[in-house]
Amino acid sequence: MFASLILSSFLFASAPADTISDYYEVETIATPPGLVAETGGLSFLPDGRMAACFHRGEVMLYNPKTKAWKLFADGLHDPLGVVAVSNRELLVIQRPELTRLTDTNGDGVADLYETVADDYGMSGNYHEFAFGPVRDAKGNLYISLNTGSNGAGIRDEVRGQYEPLGRQGRMYACVPYRGWVLQIRPDGTIKPFASGFRSPNGIGFDAKGRLFVTDNQGDWLGTSKLYHVEEGKFYGHPTSLVWRPGFPNVDPLTLPVRTLDSLRTVESIAFPHESMAHSPTQIVVDNTVGKFGPFAGQMFVGDMDYAHLLRILPDEVDGQIQGACIPFFSKAGSNGTAMRIGNNRLAFAPDGSLYLGQTDHGWLGSRGIQRIRYKGGVPLDIMAMKLTPTGFILTFTQPVDEATAREMANYKLRSYYYEYHQAYGSPQMDVQPVSVAGIQLSTDRKTVSLTLDNLKPNRIYELTLGNLVANNGQKKLMNHLICYTLNKLAK
C-alpha cells in the first residue's frame, strides 16, 4: 500500500497529467431499485432536496445528505421537465400539459395535480414531446413543443385543431403550436411566443435573464444550435408557421428557401455536428459564484451523444448575440468515474455541484443520474472568445506561457457554414483555411489577439489550438477545439 502510494506520487511528479479530472470529479448517484432512470427533469427544492422525474411517470425526491429517495407523484405521461416552486410544490411538464403538483396536506406526497397549461395540440405522434418549464424574473413560464415525426403517423383522434398544411415534411406541426415556444403568464394566459423550432429539448436563460433554446440537427437544421429567443420571431423550421397568426393558407414547405431564410432569425451559436453536439439538451447558467469553478455566469448545455457538456462563450457585436462553444469535461474526463452520455437534464445543486440527468428514450444515451463536483484549482482553458474588426481575442483562465502563446503553429483556423435547406443536416460547406497574420500577447499573458487575413459573416470559425501551457508547462490546455459562430462582423 505504502509502496504503491510512493509509486503513484512518483509518477505524478514526473509526468503531471493535468487533466480535467484534477479539477472536477464525477460521482454516480444511486437510484432506487426498480426505477428505470430515464431522466426527464431535475430541479432543486429550497430545502436542498432534488426533484427528478422519469419516463414512466414517477416524480421522486432525493435527499443528497441521506441519499434517500422518496416518491412524490406518479402516473405522469413522459414528464420531461420539472421546476421546484417550493418544498411542497413542483411544476412538471408532461406530454399533455404543464402540471402543478402540490402536497396540500403535508404528508410528503402530491395530492393535487392541477393543469396549468394544456392549450396546445396533440396528434398522438410519439415525437410531440413537451419540454420546460423555465421561469423568468417576472414569473412568466416558458415551455417548448416538439414537432411530430414522419417516423410514425398520428392518431385517429387528435387534441386541438387539425391542419393538413402542417402535416407535410419530415417533422410536422399538424396541431397547434407544435414547433413553438409558449409563454404562460402569471395570470394564467398562454401566449404563443416564438416559432420555427424542430426539436427544442433545451430551454433556459443566460446570466442576464435572456431566454435561450437549443434545437436539434435535422431537416432545416444543418447542425444543432442555440437560439436567443424573442417574442414573435421565427427561427427557421418551417412547419410551425401554419400556426402563425395571419400566415397565408399555404404549406410552408412550398415557399422558396430564400423566402423562409428571409423570415428567420438565425442561431446565436451553432454547435458543429462533427465535434460539439448531435442532440443538444438543457441549458443551465452557472450561478454558483465560483463554487463550480472559474466559469461563473457562463451557460452549460448537455448533449445526448457526446460524453461532454458544452460551455457557451457569448459575444455581442452591434446588438447581435453570437459567440463560441467549447467542450467541458471533454472525453468524459480521464481519471475516476467517467461522465456518461445521454445528459438530458442539468441542474446546479445548492452546494454548487452540477447534477446530470441521463436518458436514452429509444435513442443513443444512457440512464441514471451523475453529479460533477468542482475540487479546486484553475484548469488552463478559454474563458472568452471575442470578435474584433481584424480577428479574435482569446482570454484564458490564467497567464499562458509566452513561448507557446506566441507560436504561430499553435493556432489553426478554418471556416465553413451549414446549409439552410429541407434536407436532413448538412455537410460543412465551402470549407476554407484561415491564416493567422499576427499574434499579440497581453502583458498579463492572459489574452491572445489573433489577426486574421480574412473575416466573413455567416460562417463558423473553428479554431484548433496546439499545446499551449501555463505555469511553466505544469498546466496543459484542457480543450483544443473552439467554434465561433460569426453572424455579424465587428466594425
Place this chain on the structure above:
Amino acid sequence: MLRFLFQLSCLLALIPAQAQRDTVIQISATGGLQYSQKRIVVKPNTRLTLVFHNKDDMAHNLVITRPNSRLRVVEFALALGDKGASQHYIPAIDDVLAHTSSVEPGNTDSVTLKLTEGGYPFVCTFPGHGFIMYGIIYATKDVKRLPQPDQDINMPNPARTQEAAHQHHSAASGHPFPITLPAVYRTFMPDCGPAAIAVGLPGPNGGQSYVFDAGECRIRYAWSGGFVDNTEQWEGKGQLLTKVVGDIYYRDLGGFPWRVGSTVPKAQFKGYSLINRYPEFRYVMNGVEVRELVKPLARGRGLVRTFTFGPTKKTLSFINKPQPGIRVQSSVGRFQKETLIIPPGTRQVVLTMKYEVVLGARSEE
C-alpha cells in the same frame, strides 16, 4: 421536379406497408370445447378469411370481437336466452365484428374481415362454451412483442387462473414501488384522444378500470378483470399504446354528456386531486366548475360517478346515450328518455352505472 419524384418515391415506398393482404386460414373445432388454433398471427391490414370446420360432435360458432370485448359478447349471447338458437347465439351489439352461423358437426362456414393492428378475440358464443372455447388473432408487424403463449391471457389455459395472471402482472410493476389500486396513468390509450388517463380501481378479480379523456373531459370506456399493460408504451420513444388488460363492458359513444342550459359546452380540463388515491377530476364547462369522482360499484361491474358542481344559475342536464347492458340511475331527478335534468341549485349528483346482462336483454335497449 425533384420534389415531385421524392414525393412519388415516398408514396411508392408506402404502398407495401399499406397494401392489403388476403389470407385464408383453416381452423376447426375439436373435442373438449377447443379450437384447433388458439393464437393466429397476421400482418396488420390483412383481409383474413377463417374457414371454420366443425370436427366436434356438437354445434359451435366462431365470433370475432373487438379487442378486449370477448367477455361482453359472451355475456350478451348468454342473455339471448331461448331466443339464442334462432340467432346463432350472435348478440346484436357492435362489439361483434364478424361471425359464422351455427355450424353443425361435420359442416363448414367461413368468416371474412379486415384487421388493422390489434388483438381480436374469437370465441364460440354457444351457452357455456364462451368461457372456455376461445382464442386470439393478433394483427401485428412485430411478432417478437407478443407474450409467450403460456403467459398470454388472451388464450385459454386451464393451468393459469385469472388470479395467477393478476399476481404476475403486479409483481413486475416497472416502478420502484408495487402498483396498488387505485392507480392513475396518463398515457396513450386505444379508442381515446391522446390526452388519456387510465384509472385502475380496486375490487375482486382484478378490479375495474376506466379511461378518462382529459381532452374531452369525459369517461370513454370501462373494463373489468385488470388494469393496463404499459410494456410497449414504455419501450423506446413512446409511440405504441398502452394495452387494456381485461374485458371492456362499457363504452360511452355519446360525446360530451353535459349540457349547460341548452348549449353543448366546451369543457376545459383543470386536473385532479387524489382522495385516498382515487382521482377526482376537475373541469370547467361554460364557467361551471365540475368535479367528478369515480368509484367502483360495491358489487358487480359498474361505476359510481359523483359529480359536484360549483355555483351556477344555469340548468344542467346529463345526456346518457343508452348502452347495451348498462343501467344508469341518478341520485337526483329522473331520466326523461336520454336526458337527466338536474334541478337548479343541485350541488351534487351521483350517477350509478351498472353493467348487467340479464336474461332476455335486448341488445338495442
